[in-house]
Amino acid sequence: MAQVVATSAQGPSPKQEIENGYCFFKGQIVPLADANVNISTHALNYGTGCFEGIRAYWNEEQEQLYIMKGLEHYQRLLKSCKILKIQCPYTAQQLLDYTVEILAKNQYRQNVYIRPLAFKASQVIKVTLSGLRDEVAIFAVPMGDYVKTEGLSAVVSNWQRVSDNIIPSRAKVTGGYINAALANDAATTDGYDEAIMLSTDGQVSEASSANFFIVREGTLVTTPITSDILEGITRRAVLQLADALGIPYEVRAIDRTELYVADEMFLAGTGAQIASITSVDRRPVGDGTTGPITEQLQALYGRAVRGQDERYRDWLTPVYGE
Numbered sequence: 437m438a439q440v441v442a443t444s445a446q447g448p449s450p451k452q453e454i455e456n457g458y459c460f461f462k463g464q465i466v467p468l469a470d471a472n473v474n475i476s477t478h479a480l481n482y483g484t485g486c487f488e489g490i491r492a493y494w495n496e497e498q499e500q501l502y503i504m505k506g507l508e509h510y511q512r513l514l515k516s517c518k519i520l521k522i523q524c525p526y527t528a529q530q531l532l533d534y535t536v537e538i539l540a541k542n543q544y545r546q547n548v549y550i551r552p553l554a555f556k557a558s559q560v561i562k563v564t565l566s567g568l569r570d571e572v573a574i575f576a577v578p579m580g581d582y583v584k585t586e587g588l589s590a591v592v593s594n595w596q597r598v599s600d601n602i603i604p605s606r607a608k609v610t611g612g613y614i615n616a617a618l619a620n621d622a623a624t625t626d627g628y629d630e631a632i633m634l635s636t637d638g639q640v641s642e643a644s645s646a647n648f649f650i651v652r653e654g655t656l657v658t659t660p661i662t663s664d665i666l667e668g669i670t671r672r673a674v675l676q677l678a679d680a681l682g683i684p685y686e687v688r689a690i691d692r693t694e695l696y697v698a699d700e701m702f703l704a705g706t707g708a709q710i711a712s713i714t715s716v717d718r719r720p721v722g723d724g725t726t727g728p729i730t731e732q733l734q735a736l737y738g739r740a741v742r743g744q745d746e747r748y749r750d751w752l753t754p755v756y757g758e
């Protein structure tokens with residue numbers, strides 16, 4: 437039977453209220469309703485937490501739920517913890533094992549978004565990173581597309597990306613997402629789907645919550661990890677897929693006006709997946725439709741994350757016994 441190629445993920449909106457299910461909190465699997473923090477919690481007051489966003493894709497044919505690059509996400513969480521001086525008592529593998537346990541206990545048979553969170557849990561006033569109690573939690577929720585995967589309209593934001601010596605983008609820090617929220621909210625209020633953010637040096641950094649790619653004359657281009665971006669796991673996956681497809685790529689700074697002469701443009705991120713941008717600042721990108729390189733990458737990514745391509749099996753952790 438022909439395998440279904442999906443670029444978009446079926447499921448509820450990311451704006452649904454999260455109420456049900458089991459989560460990991462204070463070292464145990466507990467109902468989400470019992471996993472609460474006090475209003476005086478440090479992270480709630482000062483944004484002193486870090487987090488991850490991981491997807492698990494449901495494969496109906498195989499009746500399997502695949503966690504996408506779980507270990508890499510937890511390794512990045514531990515690096516964010518290091519930057520924020522958060523003591524995480526678990527290894528990346530242990531956190532992944534708890535995630536499998538949560539998803540299985542919730543008996544999910546659909547696409548899921550997983551949110552690990554490590555934060556300063558002390559109930560104190562002092563603004564610091566040292567000498568505080570830390571906590572680690574993981575919850576999950578059924579979720580479809582975060583944004584549509586075809587035909588997004590983007591705008592160059594007048595909110596600048598936070599730079600490494602202000603709030604490091606490399607660490608997925610809860611407080612840092614104010615920067616993303618301001619840019620995204622301004623863009624969507626003005627009728628765009630997404631904001632492209634410039635670094636303080638005026639060059640392209642990334643989108644509000646996804647990494648950013650353009651195609652120029654057949655070459656894929658993305659910004660380097662020194663451009664105040666989150667070191668994206670999907671970004672790395674896209675480069676790996678480009679290699680397999682024989683698409684040449686460059687990792688280099690992108691000038692603002694390159695956006696106006698690019699042939700193709702897309703977002704890459706766990707939430708966004710691979711989502712084509714077909715207009716920027718109300719100008720069409722290329723011919724104003726999803727381009728052929730973006731389409732090829734979307735199709736291969738869609739198969740890889742659902743366990744439909746053996747070459748990428750090592751990206752995936754199955755939730756149910758094989």
Ligand SMILES: Cc1ncc(COP(=O)(O)O)c(C=O)c1O
Nearest residue numbers: 645646647666668669670705706
């Ligand atoms: C600011 C930002 N950049 C990039 C990404 C993409 O990273 P990843 O592919 O690891 O999800 C995200 C999260 O999805 C993000 O929030």
